[in-house]
Structures are given as structure tokens and as C-alpha cells.
Amino acid sequence: MSEAVREVPKKERPEFRNIHVTELSNYRMPLASIVSILHRISGFLIFGLLPFVLYLLQESLRSEISFAHYQGFITYPLVKLIILALVWGYMQHFCAGVRHLIMDMHIGLDKDSARQSSAAVLAVSLTLTALVALKLFGVF
Template sequence: MSEAVRETQRKPRREFRNIHVTELMNYRQPFSAIVSIMHRISGFLLFIALPFVLYLLQESIRSELSFAHFQGIASHPFAKLVILALVWGYMHHFCAGVRHLVMDTHIGLDKDSARKSSVAVLVVTWVVVILVALKLFGVF
């Protein structure tokens, strides 16, 4: 076969190039990647907040007066938003961690199952966060 015939039979190769910072908004991440990135962010948030949460727990159980002071702080709207962010961090990290543990047992590794489980993690996390938000802000 001549060289000209071989070149016409080849499929054109895809061109892979680096994504520039200005093109990041046009790039669509799959749900699995979003869950993975958010899992890392939520873990970092929980790690950074752990000393502060332990200090608040210590102060809340020290005495009745310190508990009343803690209740006053926790009733502020900004504090409620911080609590809600911590609830999101915990719930997302927990649900994504369970997903990763299940995937470590070689269940749900195919593309469709991984996408469904990542969507389930997002849905369960946000349903729980919305319920906690409704309770925190007095709707329930």
C-alpha cells in the first residue's frame, strides 16, 4: 500500500491542549469531578474549623452562664451561616466518604454508576443542608 493511501485511511488525531485561565468557565466538569473537588474542600474546611468547634464545645459545657453566652452568639445570623457551612462541610464529606468507601469495594466503578452515585451525593447533601437551614432559621 502506498503512503498516500495510508494517510487517507487514518483518522485525524484529536488535539489536546492546555486550558487557559480565561477558558475555565467554558470547561464542563463531570459530576464525579465536582464531588471529588468538593470533598477536598469540605475536608479542608472541617480540618481548619476543628479547633474552633472544640473550643466552642468546651465553652458551652463549662457552665450555665457560658452556655447562655454561647446561645447568644449562635442566635446571630452570621453565626447561623457559619454553622450552616460547617453542616454542609460535614454532610458532604460524610456522603462522599461513604461513596468512596463503596467504590473501594469495587462497586459502582463503571461510568454510569459513578455518575449516578455522585449525583446522589450532591442531592442528599443539599437536601439535608436545606432541612437544617430551615430549622436553623426558624421555618420549621
């Protein structure tokens, strides 16, 4: 009977704890998580500013005078930066959404493919935003 009750030695297992605030500077998130967080931020940006953008669109379509007013309003550099932030939000959200749709079809779920697709999302969205910025600030 004593043989059946003998104790089995415990393995030393690593202990995973929550990250403390002082350790945040040492923690490095994977690229896929950064793209996921940016997808949420861009969605919030688009959703939060959509009523304002629709109001500006409505007012610019009301008459020729209001269109001329908003055409002059868009020439301010701060307004151009806000438009550029909205364009980035849309491009990031669209590209990350396409990535998520492809992942919903069980394509690219392994670690290397997820890293490559998240890098592609960042590259494509930033490139498209840069092209719009060049057009917006008059380089093209």
C-alpha cells in the same frame, strides 16, 4: 530491501493540549469531578475549623453562665450561616466519603453509575443541609 524500509503513512491523531485560561469558560467538568472537588473543600473546611468548634464546645460546657453566653451568641444570623456552612461541609464530606467507600469495593465504577452516585451525593447532602437550616432558623 527497499520494500522493507518503505514508510508507513502516519495517522492523523487528535492533539490534546492543556486548557488555556481563556478557554476555561467553555470547559465543563463532569458531575463526579465536581463532587470530588467539593469533598476536598468540605474536608478542608471541617479540618480547618475543628479547633475553633472544639474551643466553643469546651467553653459552652465550662459553666451555666458560659452556656447562656453561647446560647445567646448562636442567635445572630451570621453565626447561624457559619454553623450552616459547617453542617453542609460535614454532610457533603460524609456522603461523598460513603460514596468513595462503596467505590473502593468496586461497585459503581462505570461512567453512568459514577454520575448517578455523584448526583445522589449532592441531592442527599443538600437535602439534609436544608432540613438542618429549617430547624436552625426556626421553621420547624
